Amino acid sequence: xxxxxxxxxxxxxxxxxxxxxxxxxxxxxxxxxxxxxxxxxxxxxxxxxxxxxxxxxxxxxxxxxxxxxxxxxxxxxxxxxxxxxxxxxxxxxxxxxxxxxxxxxxxxxxxxxxxxxxxxxxxxxxxxxxxxxxxxxxxxxxxxxxxxxxxxxxxxxxxxxxxxxxxxxxxxxxxxxxxxxxxxxxxxxxxxxxxxxxxxxxxxxxxxxxxxxxxxxxxxxxxxxxxxxxxxx
Numbered sequence: 001x002x003x004x005x006x007x008x009x010x011x012x013x014x015x016x017x018x019x020x021x022x023x024x025x026x027x028x029x030x031x032x033x034x035x036x037x038x039x040x041x042x043x044x045x046x047x048x049x050x051x052x053x054x055x056x057x058x059x060x061x062x063x064x065x066x067x068x069x070x071x072x073x074x075x076x077x078x079x080x081x082x083x084x085x086x087x088x089x090x091x092x093x094x095x096x097x098x099x100x101x102x103x104x105x106x107x108x109x110x111x112x113x114x115x116x117x118x119x120x121x122x123x124x125x126x127x128x129x130x131x132x133x134x135x136x137x138x139x140x141x142x143x144x145x146x147x148x149x150x151x152x153x154x155x156x157x158x159x160x161x162x163x164x165x166x167x168x169x170x171x172x173x174x175x176x177x178x179x180x181x182x183x184x185x186x187x188x189x190x191x192x193x194x195x196x197x198x199x200x201x202x203x204x205x206x207x208x209x210x211x212x213x214x215x216x217x218x219x220x221x222x223x224x225x226x227x228x229x230x231x232x233x
Contacts, residue, residue, distance in 0.1 A: 005064065007024075007035050007069070008052060012163045012217065013025065013037065022216070023222055027227075043071060044071045052145050066146070066149055067161060068159070068160050069161040069163055075110065077091045078109050131174055146158055159195060162197070166202050200228075
């Protein structure tokens with residue numbers, strides 16, 4: 001039986017704000033069973049949950065694998081809420097000039113934006129002090145995502161993938177323990193496959209010429225990621 005793969009993640013999985021269709025998903029699956037890509041550019045784990053819920057409205061009968069390129073824990077609002085309402089989850093998106101953003105959501109400043117600006121020292125210190133609280137929110141959301149999928153597909157193999165933004169020092173420092181330890185330990189506990197390649201990060205790919213805009217994988221970079229995922233299928 002052919003693998004039927006569902007892929008989710010941020011712009012490293014799918015660019016939705018520009019006309020670029022390069023993705024590692026293009027090199028997974030085959031003509032008869034191409035990978036399904038529900039990633040969304042500029043998104044955090046909250047948006048990933050909404051994307052998965054939308055997919056489950058018309059699920060694929062033969063889904064065998066879920067590959068989740070886990071967005072940065074910095075891609076969430078600074079204000080933490082206990083209940084994950086749809087309006088709250090929609091705020092798990094970074095605000096950029098190239099990604100139109102509804103003003104109703106922009107009123108809550110995000111960690112990503114704060115760290116990119118790097119101007120408010122006290123706020124940044126507070127974010128780093130509380131970073132494990134944001135890690136916990138991320139894990140809770142991943143739990144909800146995987147639980148929903150496993151409810152529909154009990155035999156589904158789940159693979160979590162780290163491709164990390166490292167060309168912004170504050171975002172990298174905020175997120176690195178999450179990817180290196182927190183997510184690794186979580187996957188071990190849950191029995192999920194975790195792909196943590198030391199060189200799967202934006203600066204390495206840029207220096208090697210594996211990006212088309214110094215951040216997002218080009219065809220060579222996408223094929224490299226796909227080959228590593230195929231080893232885990």
